[in-house]
Amino acid sequence: MIGEQVQQPLIPALATARRRPLSRRRGWLRRLSEQVITVIALLIAVVWSLPTLGLLISSFRPPSLISTTGWWTALLPPWQFTLQNYVQVITAQGLGRAFINSVIIAVPSTILPALIGSLAAFAFAWMRFPARNTIFFLIISLQIIPLQIALVPLLQIFTNIGLTGQYAAVWLAHTAFGLPFAIFLLRNFFAALPRDLLEAAYVDGASNFRLFWTIVLPLSLPALASLVIFQFLWVWNDLLVALIFLGGNPQNAPMTLTIASLVGSYGENDQVLTAAAFLSMALPLVIFFALQRYFIRGILAGSVKG
Structure with a gap:
């Protein structure tokens, strides 16, 4: 009888101990998925904003450079910007x-x-x-x-x-x-x-x-x-x-x-x-x-x- 009384409280404790690694694993996967989604969203935002950024930079470049080089070259020195346009x-x-x-x-x-x-x-x-x-x-x-x-x-x-x-x-x-x-x-x-x-x-x-x-x-x-x-x-x-x-x-x-x-x-x-x-x-x-x-x-x- 005494052994049975000792074993009965141990059963819920063992079940709880088994659930803890599973819950931790699920929490870690949830946090990882949230981080992956955030990174993907940031990448999409950057790609989506690139045309607007290129348009803004090109609007301040001299006409001769617009027709001969890409807008990304303006990010490197020597910088040549103008309000002429x-x-x-x-x-x-x-x-x-x-x-x-x-x-x-x-x-x-x-x-x-x-x-x-x-x-x-x-x-x-x-x-x-x-x-x-x-x-x-x-x-x-x-x-x-x-x-x-x-x-x-x-x-x-x-x-x-x-x-x-x-x-x-x-x-x-x-x-x-x-x-x-x-x-x-x-x-x-x-x-x-x-x-x-x-x-x-x-x-x-x-x-x-x-x-x-x-x-x-x-x-x-x-x-x-x-x-x-x-x-x-x-x-x-x-x-x-x-x-x-x-x-x-x-x-x-x-x-x-x-x-x-x-x-x-x-x-x-x-x-x-x-x-x-x-x-x-x-x-x-x-x-x-x-x-x-x-x-x-x-x-x-x-x-x-x-």
């Missing part, structure tokens, strides 16, 4: 005016879809009206329609009312094309907001308009920031819409049209293309890094309630 592209090539035109086009074309889309998303998420789900499905299905299909009818309409060649034509086009995605993204986020909070505001007598501006919008900053990033990058990098509606008015041409016309058919004047391309990337990079902390939160918003 930037001065030429801003003054002689008119990229300074094109930069202002791009800002004039991108800012309203980003604000309007965000504002109208947020109002519509709030209605689809929290207001009750007939055929709400059907209308929402029809709006979301517009995302599968190619952009090119609507350009010719829109061009005819804008030509008849005299908007062709003006900023308003591009504003309206980008707003219309960006609304389905804006409504889809924001509606999912609005629907995931705490119902008790909104119902308490209704009980306190808040109207839909007050509820939207004072509660829903402040809580939806991550989703709004993600939408602003997507819409701004799309409008800033757009060439087709600007070419269709502003192609006949060079004074209102954005940077995409101006950069496309820098290099001729035979490749002349290509030394300013590096500076022009990096200038076109500068503002989108600033916008992205300023709002990046909201980007992932906004993309994942609405996927899981809680």
Whole structure:
């Protein structure tokens, strides 16, 4: 009896001792896999950033060196850097005016879809009206329609009312094309907001308009920031819409049209293309890094309630 009493506590102890090496081995493998994933991610980031780094270095190199040597040779002494490309592209090539035109086009074309889309998303998420789900499905299905299909009818309409060649034509086009995605993204986020909070505001007598501006919008900053990033990058990098509606008015041409016309058919004047391309990337990079902390939160918003 005494021997049995001694052996009984030893059995769990032996089992625990056997599990310890296994748990340590699993922990070591987990840490190793995390380190491998981190190294792979860093390598991908470095490879992904190399073209941007090469573009930046080339934009400060003399034209004679750009056409004869690779950009990586500039990292070795003797260093030869110049601002000639930037001065030429801003003054002689008119990229300074094109930069202002791009800002004039991108800012309203980003604000309007965000504002109208947020109002519509709030209605689809929290207001009750007939055929709400059907209308929402029809709006979301517009995302599968190619952009090119609507350009010719829109061009005819804008030509008849005299908007062709003006900023308003591009504003309206980008707003219309960006609304389905804006409504889809924001509606999912609005629907995931705490119902008790909104119902308490209704009980306190808040109207839909007050509820939207004072509660829903402040809580939806991550989703709004993600939408602003997507819409701004799309409008800033757009060439087709600007070419269709502003192609006949060079004074209102954005940077995409101006950069496309820098290099001729035979490749002349290509030394300013590096500076022009990096200038076109500068503002989108600033916008992205300023709002990046909201980007992932906004993309994942609405996927899981809680």
